[in-house]
Amino acid sequence: MSFKPDAIDLKILEVMQRDASLSSSELAERVGLSQSPCWRRIQRLREEGYIKAVVAIVDQEKLGFTMQIFAQVKMTTLNDEDREKFHRAIRNTPEILECWTVFGEMDCMLKIVAPDVKWYQDFIFHVLLKLPGVVDVRSIVTLTETKSTTAVPLKARGFR
Numbered sequence: 001m002s003f004k005p006d007a008i009d010l011k012i013l014e015v016m017q018r019d020a021s022l023s024s025s026e027l028a029e030r031v032g033l034s035q036s037p038c039w040r041r042i043q044r045l046r047e048e049g050y051i052k053a054v055v056a057i058v059d060q061e062k063l064g065f066t067m068q069i070f071a072q073v074k075m076t077t078l079n080d081e082d083r084e085k086f087h088r089a090i091r092n093t094p095e096i097l098e099c100w101t102v103f104g105e106m107d108c109m110l111k112i113v114a115p116d117v118k119w120y121q122d123f124i125f126h127v128l129l130k131l132p133g134v135v136d137v138r139s140i141v142t143l144t145e146t147k148s149t150t151a152v153p154l155k156a157r158g159f160r
Contacts (some may be wrong), residue, residue: 074135120141
């Protein structure tokens with residue numbers, strides 16, 4: 001039988017998405033449980049894959065990455081070996097925060113952090129255009145961040 005989180009599990013996930021640094025006793029107090037049952041629920045949520053990781057979210061600007069760019073990448077058809085080389089190179093490039101395969105004229109969408117435009121220009125020529133199969137890169141440089149979150153809605157809202 002498949003595990004399905006109940007209302008208390010969802011409350012734990014909601015609180016942890018806002019602040020995963022809380023102790024299990026602090027978390028238990030916020031969700032209305034004692035510490036042991038709360039800890040067991042957290043462990044089960046981890047075991048079942050609802051909690052993938054607990055991480056620190058750092059301020060990229062304080063680390064010198066003042067630009068965030070979305071790069072749309074056009075590719076040629078790749079054989080399995082070159083496709084794996086492409087994916088490995090993406091995973092091993094720390095400035096590429098996300099990579100998505102997309103429908104449409106372009107094939108991939110990359111989320112990249114950069115310290116400045118000159119650095120990004122060099123990154124395009126020395127990294128992106130040297131990836132297996134990449135033939136074109138179109139960049140969208142962001143200006144102002146309106147919203148950035150790692151918190152996922154805990155259930156889809158209904159529209160009917």
